[in-house]
Every structure is written in C-alpha cells, then in structure tokens.
Amino acid sequence: MVLVEKRLVFAIYNVIKFPANVDGFGKDWSLVAPIKDGIFWTYRAVFTRDGFLGVDGPNFDFVLLCREIVETALQTQQAYRMSLLVPRRELNRGYVALLVLNCWSTALVHSFFRNHATQRRLLALICDCVLDLVSSVGITTVLVAMYIPDFEFKTYGFPLLLLLVRVNMTNGEIPIGLHADDFPQSLEDIEFCVTNLRSLPEDLDLKWPQYASIYIEASQFLDVPQSLVRLAPFDLSLSLNPISTIPKELFESESVAYLNFGGTLISELPENVSKLSSSMTDINLSGTNVSFFWLSNHTSDKRRRHTLLRGYQTYF
Template identity: 40%
Template sequence: MKKRGLVFAVYNVFTWPTRLTSIGSKRQSGASVKQKMRCLYRAVFARDGCLGVDGPNFDLIILCREIVETALQTQQAYRMSLLLPRAVINRGYVALLVLNCWSTALVHSSFKSNARKRRLLALICDCVLDLVSSVGISTALVFIYAQDFDWKTNNFPSLKWYEDVWFVHARSEFKVLLVSSWTDLAMRVVFSVSMLSNLNNMKKLMSARPSRRKSDFNARHRVTAVAPFRASLIDSKLFASWHNTRPNAVKYAVAKLTELLFLSWGLAVLALHLHAGSVRNLPQCMMQVKPWGSSQPSCSLLVLDCHQTEIAGSTEEVTEQWSAFDPTTVVRVVVRHCPELQLPPRLTEFSQLDALKMYNTTIVSWEDSAALTQSHHPKIKTLFLVRVNMTDGALPIGLQADDFPQALQDIEFCVTNLRSLPDDLELKWPQYASIYLEASQLVEVPASLVRLAPYDLSLSLNPISTLPAELFERDSVGYLSFGGTFISQLPETVTEISPTRLRINLSGTNVSFFWAWLDPRLKTLEPPEHPPLNAANTPYCRDLQRIFEGEQTSFSVIPPASEDGMELSLLSNASVENWVNLKRAVSCEDDLPTTWYPIEFEDQYSRIP
C-alpha cells in the first residue's frame, strides 16, 4: 500500500466471476442461464437500468425518439396538407405539432436540475401528439362520416357518391382514415407503440421508487477481487484526456442544441403552414387544399359554371378559367350550364383527374387535342354526361382516342341526344365496365357495345325495339336494364345463357311472355336470392297478378314455340304448383328507378340557383 500498488477492483457485479487470470482465482459460477438472462434484463430494462426511466441514458433515448417521431409527424402533417381540404383539421394538427416542438424545448430549459419532472413532462407532451397522430385524426373523420352512413345496408347511400363535394372529401380523407400503404401502416404502428411505451414510462415515473433491501444489495454488489494495480495498463495520454474533460459542459451544450433544434423545427412548420394558408382562393375551385411549399393555388374540385361566370364556354374562356391554379392537383372537374362548350387542350394537363361530369351543356367541340387518354389521365375512373347535347348526336372525338383510359370503368350518359356509337368502340373503351346510355336516342343496340361486353349495362328509355341474342351470351354480363324501351319480347333464341347470376330489368316495357331459354338460369335459383327478372308495369306482370288473385288461370300470351307442342317455359306455366317458381323468378314490384343514374337528384343538386 505504501507503493500504491494495491487496488480494489470490481470485476463482476451481477454474478460470481468465472475466472480471474490476473490473480489466479478459478472459481466457477453456479448461476444458470436463466439467472444470467434475468440479470441482463435488469441491467438493461429495469427502472435504473441502461434504458430505464431512472437510468443514465434515458434523456438521450427520449431525445432520439422525439426526433424520429417529430420527423414522422411532420411528414404526416405535410401529407394532410396535400389530401385534406378541411382547414380545421389541418390547423388543429399543425398547432399540436408546433406546441409539441416548443414544449420540448421549454421543458428541457425549465427543468434542467429536476430529471424526473423533465422526463415526465416530456413524455406527457409526446404522448398527447402520439394519441392524436394514431387515433385522433381518424376518430374525428369517423364522427364526420358516421352521420352519413346507413347502418341498415352497411354502406353509404348511393346518392352520396354523386355529390361532388362529398365525393372529393371522401376520396381524399379515406386515404387518411384507412391504411393506404405499407409505409402508412408502419408509421401508425410507430405512433401506437410509442404512445403505449410513454404511458408505461409515465406510470413508473409517477410511482414511488422501491427501496432496495440491504441483503439484496450486498448479494448483488460485492468486491470480487483485490489485485495489484499496474499503472502501465493505462495509457497516460488517455487518462489525462479523460481527466481533463468537463461532462457538465458537454451536457449543457447538448441541452442548448436540443432546445434550439425543436424551437427552430416548430417555427419552420408554422412558417410552412402560414405560407400555404396565404395562397389565394379561387371562385372556380370549390374545394382547395393547401400543400406546403406551393405558391400556386391547388384545386381539388374544379367547377366551371358558365351561367355563374357569364360565359358561353369557348376555348379561350375555358382556358382562362383553368389557368390560374396548379393543374396536377385537380381531382374532379364539373362543367355546368354551358351553351357552347369547347374543351381546350388544358384538359390534358389534369394528370390526377379522377372524375369528369358535364351537366346541362352543349358540346360544340371536343377535339383530339383535348381527348381523354391513358397517358394524360391514367387515374380517371368516372365519366358523367347528363342533359348533354352533342354535335349531330355523335360521340365526341375526345372520347374516341386510341389511347383511351383503361381505368375508366364507369361511363354514364343520361338524357342526351346520342344516336350512335363508333363501330370500333370495343377497341378503344375498356371492357367489362359499367356503361349507362339512358334516355338517349339509340334505336338499336350498337354492335360495338355488345362486343364491349359490359358487366353493367343500362339502355333504359331509349327507343329500342329489339335486343341482340349475343348480349345475353357474354360471360361477363351481370346486370341489364331495358326499362321504358319499346321491346315486347326477349330474343327468341339464345344458344348459351351467361353463366353469371344475370339480372334483367324490363319494367315499363311491353313484354308479355318469356322464352324457354331462361329456364336453366331459373332452375339454379336459391330461395334467398333476389328475383333475376323485374317486369313491373308490363302486360306479363298484369297477367301474373290476376293469376295469383284467381281471376284467370293462364297467361294471355303463350310463346309461339309452345303452341307447336314444345316444352312450356316455366314462366308460361300458370299452374298453382308452379307459383313458387314464378314468385322466385319474377318481381313485379315497382321498386327500381326509371334510370340507374339519379337524374332527379342531379337536377336538384346542379340546378341554376
């Protein structure tokens, strides 16, 4: 000891040392693997462990986690500025994000000497924003849309999807409400796990710290060896460097840097939000989003109302209306009350276009330079032409591009002067789509329309008197509507009926009988299934009603083939034993609209104020 060559060295504070070569001790440890794992867990995750709330590294852990979470929350705020037109939700979230950044700096500045309070307040602020990020925004949107949800049908009312404002809101906000990508899922998981971890750490900080028993202390902390100290084992330069460091100065610098970082972060987010909010509003943009960093107005819902703006709809007038905003932000375009509409090439710049609707408009010119194409409009899904007149009743050139958008699966015309379709339309329009050409001037079913094989086809209120058999033989056909047409019978011969669960609407026609080729489809019906035929307000249903009431015993009109001794169709058999099949196959309830497009609703929604 006089030579200062003896030192008390703690080699192992968790278990008995297995080997001390420096002093020749060879005592073997009797601890099991389970005990070692328990000791390791306590050393790392216990309250006073390396990562515990009372541990020496917890402030650094909080700092790193807050930087990561604030970065993710900033990205979410930017994403909300791109998607959500509701200013209240955007402002509320940005306000919380800015307050969280500033509260972090304030907490670290105000509670330098009190580690427990500093950590507790930092966790509370972080937990509040995690709660809003993970469930707060989604809960607010759920409450908004719960008012419109129909709990009886477990769906939104069908008319809601035709409301322009509601549709654009839903299209954008459902991307925030629902998980839209793996990245979105990962971010939500991070916020949720962080919130649960914060709650657990807050519970530990607010609870009394358990006292450590003396025996336990002595059992786990013991001096395991006394060995001579050799100064040569320590590099003199390293020792001198360690001796001259000032930990307090380093901690002070880190604390100041942290405060400055989060204070600047909050100011940057606030500045971006205020700059986005200062972008001017445009009257033709019924719904605008405010993306960060954009100097041009962003227009989610673009409405061109020629009556309101007092224009006719010429190319120059429309171009002027459509040149004051960023065209890549347009999601839905609505054109109303234009007596002489000429669509400009500017339409091709709407690369994010999802839906195009025209109401009470006369299309004078829609040339190839403004056509809907896959290269310019890859995301468009819906096309509505309602109360629209076209030149000579022909389909505009702008809807006949060879590069027609293949995502456009919903094409609805209602109350138009359309008289014909191009012969090569099946080479341009997408197959298996929903196509409504209602209340128009088609006198026959175009052959190109049959070859398109739409899954959902409505030709109601057209002056059509005959139907091609090929229309019923397509594998893809699911729903057909010919209500209000001039037909008196279905095709006489159909070689092979569509194997799908075909449904046909014939309400308001002159149909008085059905052919036997429908029988194979009727024999596969199951009791809960809705009747595949609707013949309300037809001679057939009038006969059927009198048969059920006992006023007559047979149908007034029998298929001609049955008169020659051929097998009688199930739908022509009026016997009491067959009533079950008749009720299962044919509906005479007048519960279907005249047109599948809600024309009455549209007239009310888009009327001139």
Template identity: 30%
Template sequence: MTYWYLTTDTVPFYVSIWSLKGTENYRFYGAVFGIVGAVHGARVLDLIVMSIRGRQLRLRSETSMIRTLMSNPMISRTLSLVAKKEAKDSQSVRHPKPRLATLVARSLGRMWKRVFSRQSFFGVESEHFSTVYALQEILVISSQTYQSYRASNLLPRPELNVIMVALLVTNCWTTASIQIFLRKSPELGRVFTFTYNAMVGFGMMTIVPLLIFIPCIEGFDLQYKYLKNQNFIFEPLTLVTLVLENRLIFAAGLFDFATKLIPHLSIMLSLVTVSELLGRGDVKVVPVLGVQFSHSNIKTVPNDLYLRWHPLVGIYFDYGELTDIPFQMFLSPAHVLSFVGNQIETIPTLAMLPAGAIIPELALSTNPLKEFPATLMEPTALIMSMNVQHTSLTSMPEWVKTNTKVVWAYGTPFCAAPMTDPKFADRVMCFERPAGQDLAFPIALLDALYPY
C-alpha cells in the first residue's frame, strides 16, 4: 500500500528527493507486495480463526480423519471417480456450462496442490526436497547479502547495520548447525530450520525496515500529504538521512525489488512447509480397521478379545488350526467374523448367542464342519450372511429359516441332495458366492506370486 500511496497527488515530489527514477514501477511493486502481504495476512487470520474454534493451536483446516483417509490412494481414487461422475451428471442436467469463476478456483486449487502439497515439488515429502531447499537457501542468502551490503552503504545507524550483519551471519551458520545436530531427526531439523529462516527473514525484511520507516511516518501528515517539519530541507543531516534510508527501504530497480521480494516468498514457503510438518501432530492415528491372521498355527483364540479390541470392520482367523470358537468371540463388534480354512467340525457356542445379537457376516467355509447346533437359546439372534461353502454339512437346523438372511452353501453335501423345503430354498444359496464380495486378504494372489 505504501508504494501506491507514494504515487498519489503531490507525494511523488517527496519520492523524487531520494529516487532518481521517481515513482517508476511503484504501482507494480505495490501490487506484488500487496499480493504477498494479503497471502500472509489471510494465512495468519486463518490460523487464528482455526485456533479459536478448536481452542488450541491449529495449523491445518481439514479434519485429521478426512486427511488421513484421503491419503489412501484407493479411497481418494474412488472418491475422485464418483465426484467426477456426479459432477458430470449434475452439469448435464442443471449446469450445462460451469462458471468461469468455478473453473478458475479449481485450477488454482489443483495448481496449489501440485506445487505445495506434501508430495509435490515443494512438499516436505518430495524426492527433490533437499535440492529445492538448497536452491532456496542460496537465493535467500544471496538476496540478504545484497541487502546487507546496501545497508552498509546507505544506513547511517551502526546499530541497525550490526543487526543486519548478525542476522545474515547467523542465518548462514545456523542452518548447517541445525542439520548437523539434528541429523538423527530430519523432521525436527526441518521444522527448526524453516522456523528459524522465517524468523530471520522477517527480522531483516520487516522489523529493520519498520525501525527505519516508522520515524518517517510519524513526521509525515498522511491526510494532507506534507511533512510536519517544513524546515527539514534546511537541515542537511536530516535530509541526507532521509534520502539514504528511503533509498534502502524502497526498491531502486527491478533487481533490488527482486532481492527484497525473495525473502518474503521464502517466509511464505517456510510457513507452509512448517504447517505441513507440524500439521501431522494434529492428525490422530486412525484406528485399525481390520485384523487378519492367515496361514498361521493358531490353535486357540482368547475369550476376551471383544473387551480388548475396539470395533473393527473385520476379524479374520483364516487357514489356521482352530478347532472351536469361544462364545465370547461372537460378541466382538465387527462386521465380518471369518474362520475360513480351519479344523472346526462343530460350533456348540453358536447356540449361546445372546438376545438381540446381530452378526452381519460369519465366514466358515473350507472347514470340516459337520453340523450346527440344533437350536439357538435366543430366538432374536440374527446372522445376516453365513458362508459355509465347501464344508461337510449334510443338513441345516430349523433356526436357519428364521435367524439368517442368506446362507452360502455351495460345495456341501446338503446342496448335493434335492432341496424340498421352500424356506430352505429361499435362505440357502447352492451356487457359488459371487466374486468381489469377500473383503478378506487375497492370499491366493500371493500364493501364485510366491509359490512355496
């Protein structure tokens, strides 16, 4: 805003005192610095609002669960395809042509993600991270060196010159020191390095110029655009100091403008990177969704797993040496209970299902299973889907008609015999279960890839 203000009304007269080119390119400089300042301000405001809402320091706006799930390639790809299809359908019906603003917003969002996301070119998990960071440091140190050199020639205050040089030297050596001392913890080293670089850049390019410029602002009437002390022209020391300091503060040309802009861009990039690094601290670990033991020598299952394990999508004890299933196992809050390929012949504990118990899916296929319990203790228990394919079942108990929704019994002696009861025919499926409905780990694929 200062650059723009200096181009209005009679203010360019004062600019000509220290600038040989007057206000040339000042509007351009003001626009660029204004954009960078707006991004900084929006970022800080976003952090403040998120922290107030969350009642703690927050560096990212997305919830941890959404971010973690979206990091899963399968989930993100599926959601992307669904979103594209829905968008295409909705546009064809309601919005034949999307608005230009929407397209621009999407393009900017995709561009930002490609450049600044965790695995993008400037991301903290990028394979080019070290190279990009080294180039960034070279540019920043070079620009700060140039600005320190100009300060040594133009700044008449020795204390501010000392601060500029001290910050520059410290920045040169601290980066290497942090990398050496924290080499065993590269993530922590990156956080410290970027945070310190942002602080040094802020000190050199914001704090020091403000210390120089604030006295000038205090001596200038912004409303009527004139100097409060009209005799400053007749005070050589004051006039020379004003000229030199303003030559240092304001860009003298495109090269000087670039060296002033680079540290500000570095600060912005450092803050984004630190937010990405520390943002993982806000992400709670996603609980395990399923547990599978396959091709093991497990002979027994503890009877207190339903107390020790949180609700799961599936619990699998497949292709082991189990001969029975504890009653408490059926109390486990899981969508799928799988005991495929074990040595189970009978399941007496199945009769002990409590009232109102619901098992969404019970898999018992490829067991030498010979019979089910004749009755269930509680008529309100329900097994939604039961898979007993390739077992030795010769008959089905009566509770299968009322306490199950579907029973997959392909490859059993029961299905080999004619089925006369229409209720059994309605519940028991004697054809093979369709592929793709099994959520178990595809161990057959591994067997094909790595034969024993």
C-alpha cells in the first residue's frame, strides 16, 4: 500500500522497487540482471498506477475507450448469436438492453464527472465491472433457471420424444401447449399417429425444432401445411394422409434429409424443382401412384439415385 495525496492505493508490491525477497535474485548472474531489469521497467511503464494501463496514467481514458470498442464489438456478435440460438425473446432483448447500457454508461460517467478525474475513473470501472458481471454471469444464470423446470432429474436430461398415438383432438388442431413459445427445442422426435389432426398453426415453424424427426401419419391432412414447408424439418413423414401434392420447396431445402409420403394420394411430383437438395438422403413414395420420377435430371450418380428413392408398390 502507498499513500499519495491522502488517497489509499493498493498495489501487488512496492511500485518503486522489487520486494526484498526478489530484489537480490540474480545478482551473481550476469545474464539474469538485464532480464530482471527489463521486466521491472516494463512492468513499471505499463502496469503501475501511473503507467500506460494504470488508473492514474495519462492514457487511461484512451485505453478504456479502445477496450470498450473491442468489448462492444464482441458482445454485439454474441447478441446476434444469442438471437439465433436462444429461443427466448425476453432474454435476447435483455441482453441487447445491457449492451446498449454498457455503451452509454462510459459516456454518461465522463459527462457527469468531467472535472473529477478520480471519481470518473472509479465509476467507469465500477459500471463496467457490474455490467460485464451481469452480461456474462447473470444472463447465463437466467438461461439455466429457465431450463430447470424442463430438466428430468430422474434421467439427468431433457425430454427427447413426444409421441401421440390414437388421439382425438378438438377441432382437429393441436393443443395450445404443443405450439407455445417455450416449446422444448431439445425434442428430437415428434410423432402423431392415427389422429384426426388436419391443420397446423401458421407460426409453427417459429416454435418447433427444425433438426428433428416430425412424423404426422395416418391423419387427415389434405395438403402439406405451409408452416411445415417453412420449417423444412430434417426428417418429415406425412404418410397415410390424403395428400395429393407435394410442395417443391421440400425437395430444394438444404435442411431436409428424409421425406416419407408413402400411402398418400400423390400421383406425380412437382415438375419445377430447380435443384434437388444436396442433403437429401431418402425419399419414400411407397404405396402411391407415382409413375415418373425426375431424379435422373438432378443427379448423375446412379448409386445415389438408388439410395434416394424407395417406391415399392408404385407404378414407378
């Protein structure tokens, strides 16, 4: 500790010289002394309270500004990634609000305490520490707290399956709880089998997970819901539904790998498919009236054509 102008300052050791147990180290070694002196003067010029990075240094405000710019750029990228990966609108907005507050806090502190350098720097550091703590620890804690109710402590994991078999739904629509804003994004398999389901909400693509297996089989759909087309799930099955047409977007979307329309009323495929998705792995048209398939126009690999198409019990 040193006392300067009746102000108490803490340092890891005396900023004027090395501590006694270090000062005598290397006196007998000619090669060590220059290195020790170099380390001492580097530390003295950079890290002491009146050094380049010191709180009383002449470049404190400039260094703080540069650090804030870098920090804001990194946090902006993090906010963008959160908006894509975290399905919580309030949490994303809260993080953006913290980011804006962090940007303006430094300017406000400098504006109100322009004539008090010590208080200005102290408050700038305190505000920065508090906001950084909230953004790095607080946001993470809130996110964990949101997922705790869905966590299965018996299996030490989150639910992965949603299976509804032989279920009669009111008005042929899925219940509100199955398309809520907090619908579990960890589900990997969503299946409805032998139901009276005939419609899906328009905003379902914003709530259901895309990289999941979605099977809605033996139900009452007359066409493919547009929300499912926009969702373009990884694995989609609408077999045994009275569907007569398939949207071309399902064949073009790079997120779709498996399609199953077996046992439907389909007699032909969309002719205006510009390019078959490179991620497409399997197309099942078993039990349909499809007699022509344009797969040869979109891929020259015969092995891939045989792997893609399954059409037994068809005119093809």
